[in-house]
Amino acid sequence: MSFRRFLIKRTAIAAVLTLVAVSVIFATLRLLPSDPFSGLVASGALTPEQVAELRAMYGLDEPIWVQYLKYIKNLFTFQFGVSLTQQRPVSAIIGPALMNTLVLLLPALITTAVISSIAGMYAGWNRGSWFEQAGIITTTFFRATPIFVTGILMLIIFSYGLGWLPAFGMRNPTASPKGYLQTYLSVDFLKHYLLPFTATVLFYSGDFLMLARNSVVERKGSEFLMLHRAKGLSEMEQLARAGRNSLLPLVTYFALRTGMLFQGVITLEVVFAWPGIGRALIQAILNQDYPTVQAAVFIMALAVIVMNLTADIAYAKLDPTVTAGDV
Structure with missing residues (x-):
């Protein structure tokens, strides 16, 4: 299979997965026993007539299939609506939140x-x-410990116990930074x-350490290293060449882990x-804020799918036998 056909196939699979993911989001929210406005009538905050007007304003009174088509169109054009x-616009909520997540996760990864x-x-x-x-012992310990447990222990020790670092948030509540430099x-x-x-670093360190270790172990006794050894290369030079040949699984795993990080970020950000x-x-889930939930889950699902596609493409580029064997 040519690389072009491989790329088209993987892209088509990614598109189908994205459609399935957003459809599941839509169905899950619509299957809930109540909508965001039901409690307002019970509490007396609004009359049934006012709630009916709100439902009409947000299109919740339309047939399910009409809501679904509008939902798909809006998501894929990144028009997330109003919370x-x-x-206020969902993009004004999700945009800064996504930036804060990326600032936390990408440098750590x-x-x-x-x-x-x-x-x-x-x-x-x-x-x-x-x-x-x-x-191995250290990284396995932290990998086996849930990231929120590690976070709580660090808060207990360094924030509440020693008082060295602040416990919550991204900045002092009284701070009002201007621009990215002052903010980050x-x-x-x-x-x-x-x-x-x-x-985050402690939790994911075990994955990369073990992957790199196993790759070098597999290549240490290979013929090309025996040839370099016979040529009189030093230990560090041999290690550098073994490490260079171990980059393929590391590069692809890095792409995969970048997408999967969004799965663990929820508990970390809550802690x-x-x-x-x-x-x-x-x-948004607690408030049954449909537009915000839909946008947030869509962004997170899209990140996972896109990074999986990136990993496939990177692997195919670095190892041509992948496309040759893909049928």
Whole structure:
């Protein structure tokens, strides 16, 4: 199979998966026993006539299939509508929240990938050493511990116990930064940032370390390294060549993990009260804010699907045998 056909096939699969994901979101919300306005009548806040007007305003009185078609059209054109509870554009809610999530996750993932991969390659090259054993035990422990548990323990120790770092939020409540530099590069932000950043790095370090270690172990006895050894290359030069040949699984896994990070971000943002997309999703679910829930889940699902597609493409580019064997 040519790379072009491979790309078309994988893109088509990604498009179908996206459609299935957003359809499940729509069906799940519509199957709930009540809508966002039902409680307003019971509490006496609004009359049935006023609620009927609100339902008509948001199109909730239309047939399900009409709502679905409008929903699909709006999502894929990134027109998320207006929040039912905050009465402002959903994009104004989701946009800053997504930015805050990316600022938290991407630097943490890049740091984890670089440091843990290098450590894993060194551990694999020195099998049986104290460094390998310590690295495996430490990273396995943090990988086996749920990320919210690690976060809570860090809060107990460094915020409540020692009082070194703030416990919640992204900045001091009285701060009013202007522009991205003041928002994301101030000392106040970095103090709030350190704990969730560290919790993320610790949780995902085991994945990259073990993947890099296993890749180097597999290649250590390979013929091409024996040839380099016979040429008189030093241990570090041999390790560098083994590590270069281990990059394929690391690159593809990095793409996959970037998308999957959104699955774990919800609990992390709740623990640290981080104003990201995961926390915005939880608040929208509690308020039965359909437009915000739909937009947040759509963005998170799209990130997973797009990064899976990116991993497929990267793997196919780095290893031509993938497309040759794909039927």
